[in-house]
Amino acid sequence: MSISSRPRSRRAKRTMIAYLVISVLSILIDRIYAQFGHGVYSAPMSLAFLYSLLGGALVFMLLWLFGPEDEDIWHSRLLFNLYNSGIAALMTGSLLKGVLDIAGTSSPYIIVYRLVGWLLLGIGILGFLGTAGKHTQYGR
């Protein structure tokens, strides 16, 4: 069966589209915020969309194209949720860092978003790889 004709995961496609929409919204937020920022900009805010574009849309596009054919693309809903939550935490932290940067201030709590985000992302990825190995091993 060729890649182009085999059945693909609808959940991967839905998630990919959702992440694309979130990426566009992130870019819009940055542009709108810039209108009220008197020319002040922040790289963390301007680049926040990359988390959802690369970590979200790109990953789920690859899963849609090359991943499991069933709906259970991440093998476990919990691991799927953890991965998405990691992206959400990183992106929110980046946008908030931008808001604080533009205002000229800082917060000791921004690091929490990064720690939690990368932790959840790591658990999600390792869990995915682990369960993917099991599924391969048992011939799923």
Add this chain to the structure above:
Amino acid sequence: MRLFDKPFRWAIVFGLTLAVFSAFVLLDAFVIPRVGTAVIPAAAADADPSVAGDTADAVITATSYTDENVSITIDTVYVYDTMVYVADIRVSDASYLKTALAKGLYGRNIKETTSDMAEDNEAIFAVNGDYYGFRDDGYVIRNGVLYRAVSGGNEDLVIDSEGNFTIIDESEVSAQALLSAGAWQVLSFGPALVNGGEITVSADSEVDKSASSNPRTAIGQVSALHYIVIVSDGRSDESEGLSLLELAELFENYGCAVAYNLDGGGSATMWFNGEVVNVPTNGRSYGERKVSDIVYF
């Protein structure tokens, strides 16, 4: 973990947690006051507080103040498509150059308008300071008291007990060393505009990543006990605002040996004898912004 097997249940719980935590982070950064060490009022630290603020024999006009110890003249000029307010100030003693903290307290998000602080401290003339309370780093020494010794890597303005200005780099000297060397005030915003009589900013210089034209507040020293304070309007059709280079050129023209940029934008406020002199604006609305601190005479 079966609890989260249902669609969207995890998303709802995590989303709410993220939203509540983010609201806390924003409130902590912008709203929730955190009081630090109490401040000794400036008047109590002065050698002769009875002279400071004694306006009984003063000659006061709309744009000037003169008594035997303090002379202030405010000029309004229109340059670089910008309304600029220039105060030429001479004092008989360094103790007339003072700073004050909002509500007399050191801490984060403790704020008052420049006007209120000026009136509370019986000032003749005041401008906003460096808004130290909006950040967690940058040295804070006020009236000889060290409040914050955390380096932000900024260029600082040091005012010693003789009233003389020097520019230092926080990455090269500790706050404790500055205090031991006699620093009476340390303002941490920057950058330095003029040092040794030479302009130290270029057309590309900016405060972090802010726009080139803005309302500004800055202070300079011409000679012993002779100062220039400049506030510019900006972000309006009537007044574009100054770049740092334009601001530096003004100080150079007024003969300053040292000049230093303070917090600007919506904070930029000049207050004289009970009135706000300039037109403070954040670009969306007009009016004074509450800030952490003032420099006053």
